[in-house]
Amino acid sequence: MTDVFALMDQWGPEKVVCVHDRKTGMKGVLVIDNTSRGMGKGGTRMGPNLDVTEVARLARTMTWKWAACDLFHGGAKAGIQGDPNGPGKERILRAFARALSNEVPTEYVFGLDMGLSERDAAIFADELGDRGAAVGLPRELGGLPYDELGVTGFGVAEATDAAAQNIGLDLAGATVSIQGFGAVGQAAAERLIELGAVVIAVSTSEGAVVDYDGLDVARLVRLRAAHGDRSVLEYGGAVDARAALEAKSDILIPAAREDAVGEDVARSTTARLVVEGANMPTTPEAKNVLRERGIAIVPDFIANAGGIIAAAHSMDMRRSPFVVDPEAVFGMITDKMRSNTTTVLTESARRALPSHDTARLIAQERVAEAMRLRGVHAWEETQ
Numbered sequence: 001m002t003d004v005f006a007l008m009d010q011w012g013p014e015k016v017v018c019v020h021d022r023k024t025g026m027k028g029v030l031v032i033d034n035t036s037r038g039m040g041k042g043g044t045r046m047g048p049n050l051d052v053t054e055v056a057r058l059a060r061t062m063t064w065k066w067a068a069c070d071l072f073h074g075g076a077k078a079g080i081q082g083d084p085n086g087p088g089k090e091r092i093l094r095a096f097a098r099a100l101s102n103e104v105p106t107e108y109v110f111g112l113d114m115g116l117s118e119r120d121a122a123i124f125a126d127e128l129g130d131r132g133a134a135v136g137l138p139r140e141l142g143g144l145p146y147d148e149l150g151v152t153g154f155g156v157a158e159a160t161d162a163a164a165q166n167i168g169l170d171l172a173g174a175t176v177s178i179q180g181f182g183a184v185g186q187a188a189a190e191r192l193i194e195l196g197a198v199v200i201a202v203s204t205s206e207g208a209v210v211d212y213d214g215l216d217v218a219r220l221v222r223l224r225a226a227h228g229d230r231s232v233l234e235y236g237g238a239v240d241a242r243a244a245l246e247a248k249s250d251i252l253i254p255a256a257r258e259d260a261v262g263e264d265v266a267r268s269t270t271a272r273l274v275v276e277g278a279n280m281p282t283t284p285e286a287k288n289v290l291r292e293r294g295i296a297i298v299p300d301f302i303a304n305a306g307g308i309i310a311a312a313h314s315m316d317m318r319r320s321p322f323v324v325d326p327e328a329v330f331g332m333i334t335d336k337m338r339s340n341t342t343t344v345l346t347e348s349a350r351r352a353l354p355s356h357d358t359a360r361l362i363a364q365e366r367v368a369e370a371m372r373l374r375g376v377h378a379w380e381e382t383q
């Protein structure tokens with residue numbers, strides 16, 4: 001069982017709220033990590049094996065992500081334990097929203113993450129009777145549907161291009177494998193094709209498809225719209241899901257779950273560049289191996305920050321519906337993902353530090369300064 005106190009260090013979390021509804025069986029948690037730079041914000045996840053530690057790790061990643069982008073929100077994340085494709089989802093989402101009505105929308109606003117879509121954000125908003133309860137709402141409700149628009153995956157592809165340039169790899173013709181063909185994986189694949197890359201492998205948890213001549217991504221997108229995560233099976237020739245991590249490519253993009261890239265993949269990959277589309281997809285051991293092998297890594301909270309740019313824009317929309325401007329969001333994502341990626345990889349080389357440490361130091365300095373100005377003094381030097 002998770003010892004919640006053991007999750008606490010000088011950065012946070014400031015608040016952990018576990019909720020349980022006996023009628024629906026809903027079990028969920030909200031973790032507000034660090035609000036020294038603004039109100040806690042991060043997406044909302046649903047997964048069968050979700051636990052408090054996973055949500056706390058994600059909330060901490062959000063603290064660094066907001067600070068690395070120099071946007072003024074704090075780290076938070078919420079999660080529900082359950083099958084996102086199972087029966088009774090709507091009742092569970094409604095029970096979760098009601099259980100957090102003390103915190104939402106004053107201390108936390110629901111958003112999208114694995115297992116939740118724009119329709120689910122609409123349920124949260126409806127249950128709490130306030131447009132401000134959730135971001136990532138459908139267009140029809142005046143929202144910015146950032147998963148449908150694919151903003152995070154778009155940003156992952158922009159970061160990939162900037163990183164490729166930084167390490168002297170020509171993206172035009174470079175081969176890419178992507179683990180996960182959800183909101184992030186699909187949009188990354190589509191943008192990478194536009195940028196001239198060749199996507200040779202994608203996977204869902206159902207299986208993977210690999211074609212060294214290049215996959216027909218447009219067809220996969222149509223199949224996903226029609227069949228969801230069975231898209232890869234419907235495409236034909238599906239093999240074990242791990243094949244996407246193991247395929248021989250120039251660039252590897254894990255865009256599914258945390259800890260997916262372990263030491264084995266790090267030792268065997270042919271990639272020169274790993275771009276973390278998912279949150280926390282690479283284990284600490286694998287990061288060390290990749291570094292020893294001279295393989296560049298763009299950290300999650302640098303590469304996948306497109307979602308928070310959309311979320312920040314959506315937070316403003318709660319006050320004024322006139323600011324809905326997807327084009328401006330895509331423009332900001334291009335600028336921020338490219339400049340942050342280049343800064344982190346260049347600084348990492350200059351300081352001879354791993355890219356994650358370099359990025360975290362940049363973010364931590366900003367958070368530490370905000371804490372200092374507020375008179376919140378760190379009680380221990382860690383990390």
Ligand SMILES: NC(=O)C1=CN([C@@H]2O[C@H](COP(=O)(O)OP(=O)(O)OC[C@H]3O[C@@H](n4cnc5c(N)ncnc54)[C@H](OP(=O)(O)O)[C@@H]3O)[C@@H](O)[C@H]2O)C=CC1
Binds near residue numbers: 180183255307
């Ligand atoms: N959506 C966003 O804006 C943002 C998302 N992220 C992160 O990106 C990651 C993906 O999120 P998102 O795309 O929204 O989630 P989705 O739920 O839309 O998609 C997740 C994808 O990963 C697949 N997957 C799950 N497990 C495996 C596995 N073992 N092997 C291969 N594929 C697998 C899923 O397949 P299946 O359904 O079959 O299990 C699905 O295709 C998460 O880490 C999330 O936290 C980060 C920033 C923002």
Ligand SMILES: O=C(O)CCC(=O)C(=O)O
Binds near residue numbers: 043304305311
């Ligand atoms: O804050 C959000 O609503 C989306 C962004 C997010 O959850 C993330 O970047 O992991």
